[in-house]
Each structure stands twice: as structure tokens, then as C-alpha cells.
Amino acid sequence: MELQYKVQNYDWGKLGPDSTVAKFLSSADPNATIDPEKPYAELWMGTHPNGPSLILERNVLLSEYIKDNLDAIGPAVKRRFGVAVPFLFKVLSIRKALSVQAHPNKEQAEDLHRNFPDLYKDPNHKPELAIALTSFEALCGFRPLEEIQNHLRKLPELTRILSEESVNTFLAHKESGESGVALRQVFSSLMTSDKAAVAASLQSLLDRLEKEESTQSSLLYPLVRRLHTEFPGDVGCYAPYFMNYLQLRPGQAIFLNANLPHAYISGDCIECMACSDNVIRAGLTPKLMDVPRLLEMLDYSSYTPDHLLFSPQLEDGNSCIWRPPVPDFAVVKIRVESGDSYNTAIRASPSLLIVTSGTGSACDTEPVRARPGVVLFLKASRQLTLTPDAGSHLELYQAICNV
Numbered sequence: 457m458e459l460q461y462k463v464q465n466y467d468w469g470k471l472g473p474d475s476t477v478a479k480f481l482s483s484a485d486p487n488a489t490i491d492p493e494k495p496y497a498e499l500w501m502g503t504h505p506n507g508p509s510l511i512l513e514r515n516v517l518l519s520e521y522i523k524d525n526l527d528a529i530g531p532a533v534k535r536r537f538g539v540a541v542p543f544l545f546k547v548l549s550i551r552k553a554l555s556v557q558a559h560p561n562k563e564q565a566e567d568l569h570r571n572f573p574d575l576y577k578d579p580n581h582k583p584e585l586a587i588a589l590t591s592f593e594a595l596c597g598f599r600p601l602e603e604i605q606n607h608l609r610k611l612p613e614l615t616r617i618l619s620e621e622s623v624n625t626f627l628a629h630k631e632s633g634e635s636g637v638a639l640r641q642v643f644s645s646l647m648t649s650d651k652a653a654v655a656a657s658l659q660s661l662l663d664r665l666e667k668e669e670s671t672q673s674s675l676l677y678p679l680v681r682r683l684h685t686e687f688p689g690d691v692g693c694y695a696p697y698f699m700n701y702l703q704l705r706p707g708q709a710i711f712l713n714a715n716l717p718h719a720y721i722s723g724d725c726i727e728c729m730a731c732s733d734n735v736i737r738a739g740l741t742p743k744l745m746d747v748p749r750l751l752e753m754l755d756y757s758s759y760t761p762d763h764l765l766f767s768p769q770l771e772d773g774n775s776c777i778w779r780p781p782v783p784d785f786a787v788v789k790i791r792v793e794s795g796d797s798y799n800t801a802i803r804a805s806p807s808l809l810i811v812t813s814g815t816g817s818a819c820d821t822e823p824v825r826a827r828p829g830v831v832l833f834l835k836a837s838r839q840l841t842l843t844p845d846a847g848s849h850l851e852l853y854q855a856i857c858n859v
């Protein structure tokens with residue numbers, strides 16, 4: 457069943473036809489008009505109340521439909537999650553950095569929701585998977601200790617505003633199981649620094665790097681300057697010196713488990729997450745920040761970029777699956793070449809599918825015209841037959857429960 461979906465015009469989205477979200481919308485819906493000045497940030501697929509999908513042919517919300525059609529969910533998902541689509545599936549088109557953030561684990565989320573229901577509106581965890589559709593930049597996880605130490609040694613503008621003791625302890629530290637404690641102290645010192653001091657130190661750093669061409673690339677000048685243009689004086693502009701800077705190629709993915717710090721910087725991606733809105737922010741945002749809580753929860757382990765890339769498993773010649781270590785969701789990528797036809801694997805879970813390129817037909821009981829941006833709901837234990845048009849191919853992403 458084809459779905460109509462909600463598009464979110466958040467300020468950080470790519471503008472008009474530059475946005476993959478806008479391209480999908482205009483290709484799927486002939487009546488849609490794209491405003492070239494407007495940001496098209498997110499496309500939401502699922503049953504979340506802030507952007508619920510509608511079943512086109514029935515003109516009924518997917519969330520309502522599944523209540524009356526339990527077979528759509530299937531017994532395995534119903535047992536684990538109740539009558540629900542327990543994940544939210546999205547396309548993101550990012551022009552401007554999103555906040556430095558982390559998400560609570562299940563236990564922390566239950567606690568936060570109980571104590572601060574206005575800030576943390578649901579008791580669920582929010583693991584996330586992002587798969588690049590275009591070249592995609594993100595900050596993710598803390599860097600290896602030596603890299604952070606190296607940065608600090610070359611950044612007197614930064615260390616001047618940090619507690620001297622935390623800097624000295626951190627610089628003397630060797631990578632070990634205890635490294636997190638020293639990193640936590642020095643990072644906390646940064647995040648709790650006086651705002652005016654942070655802004656002044658950033659300005660003097662950028663003034664210096666502008667003239668020092670030889671150190672510009674090792675000290676990430678282009679990136680920090682760009683963040684500073686988007687968020688002048690914001691403490692998050694220092695985040696690249698602490699966190700890994702990843703540049704994903706289309707098809708590469710990262711999985712963001714509980715408490716892993718991250719910030720998306722630019723590009724388009726497919727994103728899947730548990731059905732939750734629990735975000736704890738600490739910079740690069742005009743939204744509410746909860747710095748003490750973030751500092752307390754963060755995963756202070758060091759990661760290398762290789763560590764953070766999340767690889768899919770091949771299922772057959774046409775499909776591969778990213779299966780994160782959570783039951784809430786997994787994402788399948790399906791590709792069918794011209795002249796071929798493919799039956800999707802039967803899953804114990806309901807699916808949301810989005811066509812990302814090519815044209816053809818997608819058939820369960822009734823054929824649907826597949827073209828970029830078309831979103832389908834497939835009941836549990838059912839199969840789609842995908843047939844590209846002559847001379848075309850079909851590429852889809854399918855979100856399912858990982859049960």
C-alpha cells in the first residue's frame with residue numbers, strides 16, 4: 457500500500473531542489489510544488505504522532521489501520537512491541553550542522569521520562585542507523601586519545617580556557633581502560649566553560665589559522681571555520697578536535713548506539729531509529745541543551761573511524777542488510793537491475809520501503825508504480841515482486857523490525 461508521508465521543513469535542511477527529500481516528494485507526488493527558498497530537511501515514514509503516514513488508497517492513517525488489521529504486524533512483532541510499527545524511518549537532507557547530541561539507553565530514558573516528562577516525552581531508547589545517500593559528513597564518537605592530545609598541544613587558544621589541572625592530567629595520560637576518566641574531565645571543562653571566553657578563544661584560533669596555511673589541514677581549519685560560520689562562538693565548534701570526523705561515501709553507514717556522541721554535518725542519508733524523540737544536546741543548536749546530563753551519560757571510549765563504520769551483510773545477489781544490535785529495527789537495501797525481476801525476502805515484521813532510484817513496478821496484490829520517493833507499507837510475512845521498467849533499474853531501502 458502506497459503511503460503519503462510528512463515532510464519536515466526544519467531550518468537546517470537543504471534548500472528546494474538541492475534536497476533529496478524535495479526530489480523524492482516531487483517525483484512521488486505530481487501535485488507537490490517545491491519552493492526553491494524553503495528547507496526540505498526530513499521525510500518521515502511510520503506512525504510517530506509528529507508525522508504519521510497515511511495510506512493513500514484508503515485515506516486512513518497507518519497507525520489506525522494496523523489496530524484493525526493485526527495480521528499486518530504479525531505475531532513476533534506484536535509479542536515484542538505490541539500493535540505498533542516500533543521504528544521511525546527517515547530521509548534526511550542536511551545543509552547545516554545538527555546539534556552535538558547523544559541518546560539515552562532504555563533505562564536512562566525511562567528515568568528521564570519519569571523525572572522530566574516535559575523534556576523527555578517518551579520512555580524509549582533511540583538507537584540510530586544512518587546510511588549515506590550522497591557524500592555525508594558527521595562527527596561521531598571520541599577520537600583515539602593521542603589524536604585529542606595532539607590537538608590540545610597545538611591549540612593554546614583552547615587549553616587556555618580549560619581547567620589547567622584537567623589538561624595536565626589528560627596530556628600525561630596513556631591510552632588505557634581508564635582513559636575515559638581523564639577525557640571526561642577535560643571535555644567537561646570545555647563544555648562548562650564561560651560562553652564569552654569560548655567565543656573569544658574561537659575567534660583568536662580562527663584568526664591565527666587563517667594566516668598559518670601550513671597547519672590549516674592538520675587543525676581542521678576548513679571544517680571548524682564552516683561550523684563557526686553556521687554557529688558563531690558556539691562551543692560545539694571545538695567538537696571536531698575531540699570527535700572523529702567521518703566522510704561517508706554513498707552506501708556507507710554508521711550505527712549510533714546509546715550515549716555515543718554524534719553530530720551530522722552535511723549530506724543526504726537514510727535514517728532508521730527506534731520510535732523515540734529523546735535527544736540530549738550540547739552544542740551547535742539553538743534548541744535546549746542539557747550539558748550536565750550529557751556529560752554524565754556520554755560514552756567516553758575512544759574509537760577509530762574504521763570502528764565506527766557499520767557494515768551490512770549480504771543476503772543474496774540483490775539485497776544486503778544492516779542489522780544493529782537492537783530488536784527495534786534493521787534496514788535492507790535492495791537493487792534490481794534492468795531485465796531482472798526480484799521477490800523480496802519474507803519477513804516476520806511489517807516493512808516500510810522507499811524507492812530511492814529507478815522506475816518499474818512493485819507488486820504484492822496490486823501493482824504500484826515504483827519511482828523515486830514512493831513509499832510503501834508491506835504487511836508482515838508478505839512479499840513484493842519488483843520489476844524495473846525496460847532500460848531502468850530499481851533501488852529501494854526497506855526498514856523492518858529486527859525480530
Ligand SMILES: [Zn+2]
Nearest residue numbers: 557559584712
Ligand atoms: Zn542522533
